[in-house]
Amino acid sequence: MKKLPLMILGILIAAQFAVPFSMIRSRENILRNGELFRFKTRPIDPVDPFQGRYVRLGFENAYVPCSRQVKKKLQLAKSSVYALLETDAEGFAYFSSTEIEKPNKGDYLKTMYIGHRPSWNDKTKTLELEIKIDIPFDHFYMDEAKAPRAERLVRDSTRSTNCWAAVRILDGKAVIEDVFAEGQSLRDLAAGD
Amino acid sequence: MKRKVSAKHTQWLKKELPILEGEGVLSPETSGRLKTYYDENTASGMNWAVAAFSILGSLLMGLGIILLFAHNWDGLARPTRAVLSFCPLLIGAALSLLAVVKNGGTALRESAGLFHSLAVGAAIALIGQTYHLPSDTPAFLLTWALLIMPLMFLLRSTGSYLIYLALACGWSGVAQDTYGQAAEFWLLMVPPIIRLVYLIRKDRHAPDTLLSLWGILFALCISTGIVFEKTVPGLWIVAYSALLSGAGLLGMHLYGDREGWGNPLKTFGIIGMAMLAYLFTWAEMWDEIGWSYARSGWRHRPWGVWMDGGITFVFLAGWAVAAVKAFRRNSIETVTLAVFPISGIFCFLAGSTASNTDLLNALIFNGFMLFLGIMYIVLGCRNTKLRQLNGGMAVLSLLLVTRFFDADLGFLVRGIVFIILGACFLTANLVMARRKKQQEVIP
Numbered sequence A: 001m002k003k004l005p006l007m008i009l010g011i012l013i014a015a016q017f018a019v020p021f022s023m024i025r026s027r028e029n030i031l032r033n034g035e036l037f038r039f040k041t042r043p044i045d046p047v048d049p050f051q052g053r054y055v056r057l058g059f060e061n062a063y064v065p066c067s068r069q070v071k072k073k074l075q076l077a078k079s080s081v082y083a084l085l086e087t088d089a090e091g092f093a094y095f096s097s098t099e100i101e102k103p104n105k106g107d108y109l110k111t112m113y114i115g116h117r118p119s120w121n122d123k124t125k126t127l128e129l130e131i132k133i134d135i136p137f138d139h140f141y142m143d144e145a146k147a148p149r150a151e152r153l154v155r156d157s158t159r160s161t162n163c164w165a166a167v168r169i170l171d172g173k174a175v176i177e178d179v180f181a182e183g184q185s186l187r188d189l190a191a192g193d
Numbered sequence B: 001m002k003r004k005v006s007a008k009h010t011q012w013l014k015k016e017l018p019i020l021e022g023e024g025v026l027s028p029e030t031s032g033r034l035k036t037y038y039d040e041n042t043a044s045g046m047n048w049a050v051a052a053f054s055i056l057g058s059l060l061m062g063l064g065i066i067l068l069f070a071h072n073w074d075g076l077a078r079p080t081r082a083v084l085s086f087c088p089l090l091i092g093a094a095l096s097l098l099a100v101v102k103n104g105g106t107a108l109r110e111s112a113g114l115f116h117s118l119a120v121g122a123a124i125a126l127i128g129q130t131y132h133l134p135s136d137t138p139a140f141l142l143t144w145a146l147l148i149m150p151l152m153f154l155l156r157s158t159g160s161y162l163i164y165l166a167l168a169c170g171w172s173g174v175a176q177d178t179y180g181q182a183a184e185f186w187l188l189m190v191p192p193i194i195r196l197v198y199l200i201r202k203d204r205h206a207p208d209t210l211l212s213l214w215g216i217l218f219a220l221c222i223s224t225g226i227v228f229e230k231t232v233p234g235l236w237i238v239a240y241s242a243l244l245s246g247a248g249l250l251g252m253h254l255y256g257d258r259e260g261w262g263n264p265l266k267t268f269g270i271i272g273m274a275m276l277a278y279l280f281t282w283a284e285m286w287d288e289i290g291w292s293y294a295r296s297g298w299r300h301r302p303w304g305v306w307m308d309g310g311i312t313f314v315f316l317a318g319w320a321v322a323a324v325k326a327f328r329r330n331s332i333e334t335v336t337l338a339v340f341p342i343s344g345i346f347c348f349l350a351g352s353t354a355s356n357t358d359l360l361n362a363l364i365f366n367g368f369m370l371f372l373g374i375m376y377i378v379l380g381c382r383n384t385k386l387r388q389l390n391g392g393m394a395v396l397s398l399l400l401v402t403r404f405f406d407a408d409l410g411f412l413v414r415g416i417v418f419i420i421l422g423a424c425f426l427t428a429n430l431v432m433a434r435r436k437k438q439q440e441v442i443p
Helices: A003-032 A068-073 A146-157 A186-191 B007-022 B028-041 B046-071 B079-084 B088-100 B106-130 B138-150 B158-180 B188-204 B207-227 B237-255 B264-279 B304-326 B334-351 B358-383 B386-406 B411-441
Strands: A036-045 A052-059 A063-066 A080-086 A094-100 A108-121 A126-133 A139-141 A162-170 A173-181
Touching: A003 A068, A003 A162, A003 A173, A003 B088, A003 B106, A003 B138, A036 A094, A052 A080, A052 A173, A063 A108, A063 B304, A068 A126, A080 A126, A094 A108, A094 A126, A146 B138, A173 A186, A173 B028, B046 B106, B079 B106, B088 B106, B106 B158, B106 B207, B138 B158, B158 B188, B158 B207, B158 B237, B188 B207, B207 B237, B207 B264, B237 B264, B237 B334, B264 B334, B264 B358, B304 B334, B358 B386, B358 B411
Parallel strands: A063 A094
Antiparallel strands: A036 A052, A036 A162, A052 A139, A063 A126, A080 A094, A080 A108, A108 A126, A162 A173
16 A cells, blocks of 8 residues: 555655756856856855855956848747857957857857847947846855955955856756855955955 | 544543542443443544654754755865755655654644655755856746655655745745746646545645645745736736635635634635725725736736736636535625625726726725625624634724825824724624623523
């Protein structure tokens, strides 16, 4: 009599363990094998009711150039889109263009289309289009005592120096590794205050 | 099945029997037969205090663990944190296995259900925190809800069922906001409805059945409004009227004359109907409703009209079945509940097809509220029920006070009206209390 409920409970518990386990495996794979990119950022400090205190990272280049053909296919907000990645002369990553289909070569990030705006291209002297994309690595969780302090320190330091996030990207998926201000990890910076 | 009599009462009776026997009130045979009857045919109910404290304990522990882990643990290495995230889940799973293997009592099953349900959410949230995942709240709530859904059946746990309902309800809100629609909410409602039907068939008066009914009524009432695509303005008037009236009528059919906590459907239906009728007394509610004002845009899907229409139709069908089953001509309460959605449909159709009907519709529901108030005052006086009398007076006072504020009258007139209403409340309660006392003295 008890065999069936026990079997179902066993399957359920296995599924309950499998979900977080697969989350860990996928992220660990990205952290080990992913390409490292540095993104210029500006942190702010809110609270997640479920996960605790974190530093939200505001990225400078959430707007990406987009061709008219790609925009035509992006009718609904939250549509899936691929943002291609390149690195500038200072070694910081930026999104160079967008594609609807998965790119065959180069590094890219799988993300969502949020909105668009027109932008003036100084080189070609033409009005072009930029789309806003969702940046899926804008949360950096910290100790609840350290997070506001880190935010304050970074706010002061970003006036004169750069602040960036080190992000690993693999097959379009990204995991944030660390956040740096004045060349120092945000955790060390906040702990040393 | 054994009758449930509390152990305290049985012990009292067993102490009384020899005394009654000694004083010649009962013969030794009768006394023996009474003792045998209570030994063989009754069982003590569960100890509610023990169950309540076990449930409260596991709830506090579950929440405590979430808070403890939400406080970030920077000192630990990433792999250690990942492994530790599984700890609450491991304890929850062990408790659930113990409850199933031992076929545990209510206290064990409910504690395991609550702790296990919270542990699943804690594990996912902790992994999210460890790997700095962005807060995808709809995906998080949906995964959590689906992973705990079978617990309500396996552990027969009302706690798991209520957490699942809260998650489904929360998901409907955030999904509607994030994706623009949350029609899948109706699929999420299927498992709790199946459990509820099973409970009602087993024992409709059991506390877990009543608690489950309260839970699903709240969830349906909150989420129906959220998941409506709102493509046809005002269709919610018909849907909510049918839902609340149907609930009230079903309560009368299933639970008869029981009231309050013992009849969640009726209580919810009648209070909901009064609140809805009060909303309908404003002309603004009837402004620009119907198909001619149908909305479009990226937030509204083309199938939204059909979805909303379908949900409204299902509610109306449920209301019609409940009305047929519960309808009694001699019960004014049943007739009022049955008539309420008809008035709603009539006014919605009038507002949709003709212009300038806002005032007429508002007037109809002002009349309905007036009738509702008077009906409950009369019923309260006739049945000597303070709850009905005060409910009726509350409805009537609310209507009068609101309309007096609308009428832009001076402070003096308003003051006098408030004093008269207060005096009516006090007098009616005093008279009723005296009448009740007299009835107790002269049975």
